[in-house]
Amino acid sequence: QKEFDNKGGVVVPKMPSFDYAPPPYTGPSAAEILSKRKEYLSPAMFYLYNKPLNVVDGKMQYLFDEKGRRYLDAFGGIATVCCGHCHPHVVDAIVNQTKRLQHSTILYLNHAIADLAEALANKLPGNLKVVFFTNSGTEANELAIMMARLYTGCHDIISLRNAYHGNAAGTMGATAQSNWKFNVIQSGVHHAINPDPYRGIFGSEGEKYAKDIQDLIQFGTSGNIAAFVSEAIQGVGGIIELAPGYLPAAYNIIKKAGGLCIADEVQGGFARTGSHFWGFENHGVVPDIVTMAKGIGNGIPLGAVITSPEIAEVLTRRNYFNTFGGNPVCTAAGLAVLNVIEKEKLQDNAFVVGSYLKERLIALKDKHDLIGDVRGRGLMLGVELVTDHELKTPAKLETLHVLDQMKEIGVLVGKGGFYGNVFRITPPLCFTKEDADFLVDAMDYTISKM
Numbered sequence: 427q428k429e430f431d432n433k434g435g436v437v438v439p440k441m442p443s444f445d446y447a448p449p450p451y452t453g454p455s456a457a458e459i460l461s462k463r464k465e466y467l468s469p470a471m472f473y474l475y476n477k478p479l480n481v482v483d484g485k486m487q488y489l490f491d492e493k494g495r496r497y498l499d500a501f502g503g504i505a506t507v508c509c510g511h512c513h514p515h516v517v518d519a520i521v522n523q524t525k526r527l528q529h530s531t532i533l534y535l536n537h538a539i540a541d542l543a544e545a546l547a548n549k550l551p552g553n554l555k556v557v558f559f560t561n562s563g564t565e566a567n568e569l570a571i572m573m574a575r576l577y578t579g580c581h582d583i584i585s586l587r588n589a590y591h592g593n594a595a596g597t598m599g600a601t602a603q604s605n606w607k608f609n610v611i612q613s614g615v616h617h618a619i620n621p622d623p624y625r626g627i628f629g630s631e632g633e634k635y636a637k638d639i640q641d642l643i644q645f646g647t648s649g650n651i652a653a654f655v656s657e658a659i660q661g662v663g664g665i666i667e668l669a670p671g672y673l674p675a676a677y678n679i680i681k682k683a684g685g686l687c688i689a690d691e692v693q694g695g696f697a698r699t700g701s702h703f704w705g706f707e708n709h710g711v712v713p714d715i716v717t718m719a720k721g722i723g724n725g726i727p728l729g730a731v732i733t734s735p736e737i738a739e740v741l742t743r744r745n746y747f748n749t750f751g752g753n754p755v756c757t758a759a760g761l762a763v764l765n766v767i768e769k770e771k772l773q774d775n776a777f778v779v780g781s782y783l784k785e786r787l788i789a790l791k792d793k794h795d796l797i798g799d800v801r802g803r804g805l806m807l808g809v810e811l812v813t814d815h816e817l818k819t820p821a822k823l824e825t826l827h828v829l830d831q832m833k834e835i836g837v838l839v840g841k842g843g844f845y846g847n848v849f850r851i852t853p854p855l856c857f858t859k860e861d862a863d864f865l866v867d868a869m870d871y872t873i874s875k876m
């Protein structure tokens with residue numbers, strides 16, 4: 427690991443030990459990869475760090491660069507690697523299935539797709555038991571929105587300001603941050619006031635925010651609502667847990683208006699919030715359609731939409747198909763993920779370690795003025811940096827500095843929120859208390875030295 431001077435008198439935090447050394451790397455250097463990327467990949471691709479990190483190996487909650495240097499991955503491939511990088515059971519499932527049958531399409535029978543559909547349906551309440559597999563979260567939300575429109579015969583969709591639901595034609599409409607929206611037609615979506623306890627106008631009073639949905643229906647639409655779509659904790663939006671009481675009130679209003687409720691569990695599902703398997707369960711609501719991706723395959727491209735038989739029926743009106751959805755290798759990985767979460771009690775771990783980490787981060791907030799808010803649930807936590815507590819002025823440059831310095835110490839966290847001033851902590855769910863201590867100590871050390 428890199429040597430540090432100790433000018434601040436603070437001891438550089440040490441990474442917990444880990445018994446694994448990756449094989450030697452013989453591939454091209456970071457500089458060579460970067461120049462190839464610049465030449466051959468879209469200029470729209472962006473990096474987390476000014477000097478992009480070249481990751482060549484992954485093992486559980488750790489990533490390794492080309493020199494074999496180890497990093498604690500507290501971003502988890504954007505809340506995706508839920509079991510840990512290259513978890514042996516998930517790898518075995520992928521390798522075994524790949525050797526036997528790599529691709530078939532749903533035009534034939536294969537047990538992996540049916541087994542995963544059954545296992546997912548068993549994880550959901552009520553009548554949510556018909557599964558459609560997709561390749562990503564965007565595709566899952568596109569399909570959910572289309573199904574709601576077909577089922578209700580209405581067009582209007584309501585989503586929350588600050589939300590991220592994907593970047594194709596329909597989902598870009600539901601996404602509600604200008605920096606993620608291109609100037610193309612995104613019709614029929616209306617954005618309600620975000621029930622954000624930290625920055626929102628009604629603080630933590632969820633029911634007050636929900637009244638805005640009623641107003642939106644009355645004044646902004648024809649009154650014919652197809653669906654309301656929302657995350658339970660906004661991920662890209664900066665780990666914003668919707669104010670308590672909001673979702674039940676919002677669901678009531680939408681149902682009265684004849685619309686369906688879509689829960690986007692792309693980031694918050696698969697045991698990440700610790701207290702429940704799905705994020706919406708933390709709010710005591712039952713959606714009509716649930717969408718998922720990311721954690722479902724531990725990094726293998728897979729997504730799904732799950733709904734009731736009545737709603738699913740709309741797709742029989744025409745042909746509905748996609749080539750890769752439910753690919754046997756991806757669904758075998760999905761089954762292994764569910765087994766690992768259960769056998770290794772990863773939901774309990776997310777709860778215990780997440781609660782511990784949150785407590786330590788809250789204590790850090792009391793120590794450093796730069797930290798304006800600590801929030802989230804389980805292993806989906808956010809730390810917002812501000813230069814002024816009253817005005818909540820986003821500390822954008824400071825966020826970049828801390829992000830970079832934490833990487834130097836060996837901790838990778840994500841960054842998000844509209845202003846880019848929120849650390850997103852969404853590690854693999856095998857994260858330990860020692861990892862949590864290392865992360866907080868690294869953040870503490872970095873901020874103390876500023």
Ligand code: PLP
Nearest residue numbers: 562563564590591592661692693
């Ligand atoms: N929904 C949420 C809540 C997300 O966070 C994302 C991606 O970050 C998506 C949908 C889109 O998923 P994907 O990037 O797999 O298309």
